Amino acid sequence: MRRIRFFAWCLGMLALTAEGRAEDFVPAAPVPPPAATSDAASPSPTVEPVATPQDQKALEGEFAAALARDKHEPEPAPSAAPRPGAALSLLDLSFDLLGAGGGSSASEHEQQSLEAGGHDPKLRGFTIQNVELTFAGVVDPYLRGDANIVLQINPLGESTIELEEAYLTTLDLPFNLQVKAGQFFGAFGRLNATHPHTWDFVDAPVVNSRLLGGDGFRNPGAQLSWLTPLPFFTELTASVHNSQGETAASFRSTPGDVVAGRTLIDRSVRSMGDLVYLVRLRTSFDLGDEVTLVPGLSALFGPNATGLDTHSEIYGADLYMKWKPLRNDQGWPFVAWQSEGIYRRYQAAAVFDKVGLADTRKTLDDWGVYSQLVWGFARPWNFGVRYDYARGEHDAFTLAGVGYDSASDPLRDQRHRISGVLTYYPSEFSKIRLQYNFDHAQFLSAHDAHSIYAQAEILFGAHGAHKF
Amino acid sequence: MKKLSTAIVAVSLCALTWLTVDANTARAEAPLNVVASLTDFGKIAEAIGGDKVRVTTIASGVQDPHFVDPKPSYVVKLRDADLFLVNGLELEIGWVPPLIDSARNGRIKLGAPGYVDCSKNIPVIEVPTGQVTRAEGDVHPYGNPHYMTDPLNGKLVAETIAAAFSNARPADAAYFDARKKAFQRAIDEATFGKELVELVGGKKLDRLARAGELEPFLASESASGASLATKLGGWLGKMKALHGAKVVFYHKSYSYFCERFGLAVDGYVELKPGIQPGPSHLAELVTAMRRDGVKLVATHAFYDEKIAKLVADKGGAPLVTLPLNVGGSKGADDYIRFFDVVTDALTRAVGK
Numbered sequence: 001m002r003r004i005r006f007f008a009w010c011l012g013m014l015a016l017t018a019e020g021r022a023e024d025f026v027p028a029a030p031v032p033p034p035a036a037t038s039d040a041a042s043p044s045p046t047v048e049p050v051a052t053p054q055d056q057k058a059l060e061g062e063f064a065a066a067l068a069r070d071k072h073e074p075e076p077a078p079s080a081a082p083r084p085g086a087a088l089s090l091l092d093l094s095f096d097l098l099g100a101g102g103g104s105s106a107s108e109h110e111q112q113s114l115e116a117g118g119h120d121p122k123l124r125g126f127t128i129q130n131v132e133l134t135f136a137g138v139v140d141p142y143l144r145g146d147a148n149i150v151l152q153i154n155p156l157g158e159s160t161i162e163l164e165e166a167y168l169t170t171l172d173l174p175f176n177l178q179v180k181a182g183q184f185f186g187a188f189g190r191l192n193a194t195h196p197h198t199w200d201f202v203d204a205p206v207v208n209s210r211l212l213g214g215d216g217f218r219n220p221g222a223q224l225s226w227l228t229p230l231p232f233f234t235e236l237t238a239s240v241h242n243s244q245g246e247t248a249a250s251f252r253s254t255p256g257d258v259v260a261g262r263t264l265i266d267r268s269v270r271s272m273g274d275l276v277y278l279v280r281l282r283t284s285f286d287l288g289d290e291v292t293l294v295p296g297l298s299a300l301f302g303p304n305a306t307g308l309d310t311h312s313e314i315y316g317a318d319l320y321m322k323w324k325p326l327r328n329d330q331g332w333p334f335v336a337w338q339s340e341g342i343y344r345r346y347q348a349a350a351v352f353d354k355v356g357l358a359d360t361r362k363t364l365d366d367w368g369v370y371s372q373l374v375w376g377f378a379r380p381w382n383f384g385v386r387y388d389y390a391r392g393e394h395d396a397f398t399l400a401g402v403g404y405d406s407a408s409d410p411l412r413d414q415r416h417r418i419s420g421v422l423t424y425y426p427s428e429f430s431k432i433r434l435q436y437n438f439d440h441a442q443f444l445s446a447h448d449a450h451s452i453y454a455q456a457e458i459l460f461g462a463h464g465a466h467k468f
Numbered sequence: 469m470k471k472l473s474t475a476i477v478a479v480s481l482c483a484l485t486w487l488t489v490d491a492n493t494a495r496a497e498a499p500l501n502v503v504a505s506l507t508d509f510g511k512i513a514e515a516i517g518g519d520k521v522r523v524t525t526i527a528s529g530v531q532d533p534h535f536v537d538p539k540p541s542y543v544v545k546l547r548d549a550d551l552f553l554v555n556g557l558e559l560e561i562g563w564v565p566p567l568i569d570s571a572r573n574g575r576i577k578l579g580a581p582g583y584v585d586c587s588k589n590i591p592v593i594e595v596p597t598g599q600v601t602r603a604e605g606d607v608h609p610y611g612n613p614h615y616m617t618d619p620l621n622g623k624l625v626a627e628t629i630a631a632a633f634s635n636a637r638p639a640d641a642a643y644f645d646a647r648k649k650a651f652q653r654a655i656d657e658a659t660f661g662k663e664l665v666e667l668v669g670g671k672k673l674d675r676l677a678r679a680g681e682l683e684p685f686l687a688s689e690s691a692s693g694a695s696l697a698t699k700l701g702g703w704l705g706k707m708k709a710l711h712g713a714k715v716v717f718y719h720k721s722y723s724y725f726c727e728r729f730g731l732a733v734d735g736y737v738e739l740k741p742g743i744q745p746g747p748s749h750l751a752e753l754v755t756a757m758r759r760d761g762v763k764l765v766a767t768h769a770f771y772d773e774k775i776a777k778l779v780a781d782k783g784g785a786p787l788v789t790l791p792l793n794v795g796g797s798k799g800a801d802d803y804i805r806f807f808d809v810v811t812d813a814l815t816r817a818v819g820k
């Protein structure tokens with residue numbers, strides 16, 4: 001009851017602040033809306049003989065109760081400018097701020113491995129997960145350009161700036177082809193190429209941050225995709241990328257890093273085979289008007305730097321299924337189910353220590369899955385659950401007879417995670433979210449961890465395209 | 469291994485060439501492949517294009533046209549389209565641009581002749597002036613995009629669509645033109661009544677109605693002894709009973725309709741477009757409805773029915789659920805029947 005009253009108060013305040021501002025466009029409407037005739041600054045009764053202040057209060061109460069269950073968000077409002085015959089659209093700019101606050105029963109040190117994604121909350125307290133500046137525009141009749149600059153405050157408290165993406169896309173190639181070139185996310189699976197503010201949970205799935213890297217797989221490169229002439233949606237994508245750096249974690253990555261007991265060497269590109277290659281097949285089927293299915297298969301091939309001739313292969317399968325009734329209230333209700341499984345074969349070179357051969361050359365099989373269900377049960381509320389499982393191969397290798405030590409190599413650990421999330425969208429351009437994670441992992445001193453995070457997002461600027 | 473991959477590349481190239489060549493030769497004789505974002509344009513395209521076009525529509529009439537998911541299956545429709553008819557005025561901003569981006573079809577990209585913005589010839593109303601921010605909710609910055617609720621605008625859209633068809637198929641221009649004229653004539657007769665159109669002519673009636681001079685004109689003129697005002701039939705004649713009636717709408721989706729048929733909008737359930745109102749706004753609205761004697765509250769099926777119903781009940785007016793697009797309710801199967809259904813529902817509600 002108290003909560004309902006709080007809502008009512010919030011709504012009242014919302015309406016109050018609303019009325020002081022310019023009315024909706026009505027220059028040509030025959031009769032002005034009633035709000036304009038009443039005292040703009042006061043939400044309480046006007047001078048009608050029909051309604052006493054008590055009546056109005058009672059009415060307000062009834063509406064508040066009716067509204068408490070289903071509340072609403074604004075529809076997309078594009079960048080505003082009157083239409084003087086034609087508007088020249090040169091550059092769409094937008095700014096997105098995503099932050100979280102909370103903590104875990106695991107120690108802060110353990111939390112860094114528990115939340116391995118580059119945008120995940122890694123600290124007790126607050127995290128600026130992602131501040132993103134987006135630039136987009138049409139270059140000429142043939143090309144469009146997109147760029148995202150990401151600013152973050154890392155766990156050491158330092159501000160970092162990163163060129164997350166900057167690429168061109170062709171607009172008018174024949175044969176339903178499209179080329180993308182520059183720095184961009186590889187089209188692997190469903191989540192990898194998306195930005196953290198579009199995610200349904202506060203953090204990245206465990207398997208993604210493990211096998212594709214904390215920041216996801218992205219590197220300078222070029223991509224060709226083909227929308228096939230089949231009667232149902234089928235898209236084939238192939239791309240080639242550089243293989244070094246922290247955004248190619250399963251490949252050449254960063255020299256000096258340790259993977260499965262091997263220190264990564266400074267391996268150079270000697271042939272085309274030392275680049276990373278990606279292929280993806282994505283299709284889609286409609287089951288009636290209200291259910292859509294989007295299955296996909298992906299693969300990545302490239303060198304890794306445990307040795308001079310070692311390779312990594314990553315395979316992924318993903319499935320997205322969405323139900324939404326045709327007669328929906330601004331997008332609600334809906335149910336969306338998304339799952340991905342990712343499997344990596346990682347050739348690890350033989351490793352030597354002071355004594356001699358510590359481990360022979362091995363091929364490590366690492367894999368993981370996540371499956372999440374998001375239910376938009378009443379506008380503007382979503383509830384989601386997610387299950388994560390990931391394991392790295394560690395039986396296969398022993399270093400100096402010691403075997404696998406989960407505390408020193410937590411990214412190979414066997415992990416389970418169950419998450420629940422509740423999201424509220426005041427508008428399409430903002431959200432507030434609360435998430436709970438239960439983690440079970442060998443490397444945790446207590447084996448189990450409970451974490452709670454609140455998250456908030458604001459986006460202002462150009463209206464971004466909706467992805468399906 | 470090398471041989472295998474060469475073979476695969478060769479086979480795919482052959483397939484590709486075959487498919488594209490096939491598509492190009494087919495394009496010359498096959499009906500124009502027309503995709504419409506909304507049912508209104510789809511139905512008018514069918515009326516004008518006849519058997520020279522094949523029309524597919526993306527959103528169904530029962531959907532909220534502001535909120536449509538850009539599903540991959542729509543990308544396939546657009547991939548093959550020769551023409552893409554859209555509402556424009558940023559009504560479909562959330563879903564049409566990503567569909568065009570994914571379709572990789574140069575014929576229908578923004579600015580290409582196959583991209584047909586049906587708002588092109590429309591006199592847009594409710595264009596906001598001055599600074600607009602999202603604090604005011606979803607203000608359509610180019611003005612009210614729901615222009616299809618005025619039947620006379622349907623004739624302008626027919627003009628736009630017929631021009632696009634003739635441009636794509638000059639050989640069939642006469643065919644399209646004749647069918648367009650028939651469609652426009654049907655709208656005139658349904659709007660003003662057949663007799664009046666025969667007496668005065670559709671063009672003149674249209675001009676007078678748009679200038680707001682129809683009533684004085686009809687009152688001043690007479691034919692065979694009777695004032696022309698008695699000859700007004702069609703939807704305008706039917707709606708005369710509601711002239712000046714005060715109504716409340718959920719969203720500003722019927723502003724063009726209200727202007728055409730002389731309904732006086734007393735307020736909106738939404739305080740700001742697209743944002744759910746707070747209780748104080750609704751209480752004020754209900755108070756105003758009682759004071760002003762509002763005749764009815766109109767909403768669409770995709771909006772929150774409970775709030776609309778509560779406003780109607782408290783304000784002492786019947787609630788009418790109207791379609792926003794062709795196919796949006798039972799019987800509203802084409803652009804003309806849409807207005808039959810709407811005018812029926814409104815007159816019935818007020819007649820009670």
Ligand SMILES: [Zn+2]
Pocket residue numbers: 534608613614719720721741
């Ligand atoms: Zn609207």
